[in-house]
Each structure stands twice: as structure tokens, then as C-alpha cells.
Amino acid sequence: MKCCSQCDGIERLFNESTARKELEDYRQKGPSKTTRILIDTLKANGIQNMSLIDIGGGVGAIQHELLQAGAQNATNVDASTAYITAARKEAERLGQIDRVTYHHGNFVALAPEIEPADIVTLDRVICCYPDMEALVGLSSSRARQFYGVVFPRDVWWMKLARPVLNGLFWIQRNPFRFFVHPTVAIESVISANGLKRYFHRNSGVWQVIVYARIS
Ligand SMILES: C[S@@+](CC[C@H](N)C(=O)[O-])C[C@H]1O[C@@H](n2cnc3c(N)ncnc32)[C@H](O)[C@@H]1O
Secondary structure, three states: OOOHHHHHHHHHHOOHHHHHHHHHHHHHHOOOHHHHHHHHHHHHOOOOOOEEEEEOOOOOHHHHHHHHOOOOEEEEEEOOHHHHHHHHHHHHHOOOHHHEEEEEOOHHHHHHHOOOEEEEEEEOOHHHOOOHHHHHHHHHOOEEEEEEEEEEOOOHHHHHHHHHHHHHHHHOOOOOOOOOOOHHHHHHHHHHOOEEEEEEEEEOOEEEEEEEEOO
8 A cells, every 4th residue: 555654644543532532522513613614515516416435534524414415325435444433333323324335445545446426525634645646636536526625724834833743743653644735736636637616715724625527
């Protein structure tokens, strides 16, 4: 697997106790602020009977909310064993389990076996992966209609925060590293795949962007 040490780091960072806590939070409070912005923007387009690929979906907030709002089915691809287990547990509780397909692993490696879908989402995932061109290129090429992403703003203070955060991972001996890929580079990969930005909002350290396929 191309991201070998990063994927080991992901398993350690997004572990059982993080997944348990995030699932509890989701059950009590619903999706986090930026996830909610992404979900509401997609819902405003009308997502009835659409298919979804949610990459790095965590405990599955986007999948659960869009399926509840009328999406037909979802494919969940996640490199964390604990998150896949938590997302599945919640889908079972919500009666959605027959509409979700689960793939555990690195999306970049699994991409050849993932069919395109109407909507593709990566919520706070691009910052977890070193090879942005591969992750964004392969995922945006699978979006038939909408591509929704949440990733860090590439402002100077985020660029300063990055080595500090990565230093903490280094001290913890976790090979996981955090990335602030330049927005302009991300968007050039997305537009090369025929998608155009139609929604953008900054919220704290994150930016939420939705693209639509140009017909
Ligand atoms: C910061 S968490 C975000 C979880 C959720 N989307 C949210 O916003 O709460 C990052 C997620 O991306 C997953 N991830 C990171 N890189 C990935 C990759 N290359 N393929 C699949 N999943 C990946 C991690 O396992 C984790 O579930």
C-alpha cells in the first residue's frame, strides 16, 4: 500500500476510543459544524435516489444523513478499522445497513474496484494523505454530479501549525502526518476532471467546497 506508514498512523490515531467518543458525540449533537454545512449544501441540490461514495467518512455522519434524506445507497471507504466498525454499527441502528457497502483501506489503492457515484465526499481527509494528486484525482474522477470536500485553509497560521502538530505525532511515535496542500493545486486537479466550484465557505481552520460536473 502506497501510504504504508501513513496508513499505520491512521489506524493508531483514529482508533477504537476515538471512534467510540465520536459516535457518542454524533448521536448526541449530530454532525460537526463543517460536516453540517457540507450536508446541507448537498441536500439543497436535491439528492433523491442519488448514490454516494464517502471516503474517510469516520463514524459516517454524511452517509447517515444523506441516506435519511433520500439518497439511494452509499459506499464507505475508510483506512481506519475502528471508524468502519463504528459507521456500520450506526447504520445498523438506523436501519440503513442494506444500503451501505464498506471497503476498508486506502482509497488510492482501492479506487480501481470503486464504481463512480453521483456524489463523492471527502470530509477532512485530504489533509491526512501525502499524495494529494492521486487521492483527489482518483476520487473526483468518480463523481458523476457533485464533489464535496472539507480541507484546511492554506493560510500562513495553518502552515505554521502543521510542523507543531507533526512534532507532537513524532513525540508520540505515531507515523501519522498532517498536510496542508495548497488550495490552488487541489482545485487544478478537480477542474482537470471536469468539475466546477459552486459553493465555498470558510469556518475556523476549515474550508467547505462543493463542485458540480460541467455537462
Ligand atoms: C480526520 S478523520 C475525518 C472523519 C470524518 N470524515 C469527519 O470529518 O469527522 C479522517 C478520516 O479519513 C480516513 N482516511 C484518511 N486517508 C484515507 C485514505 N487514503 N483512504 C481512505 N480513508 C482515509 C481516516 O481513516 C479517517 O476516517
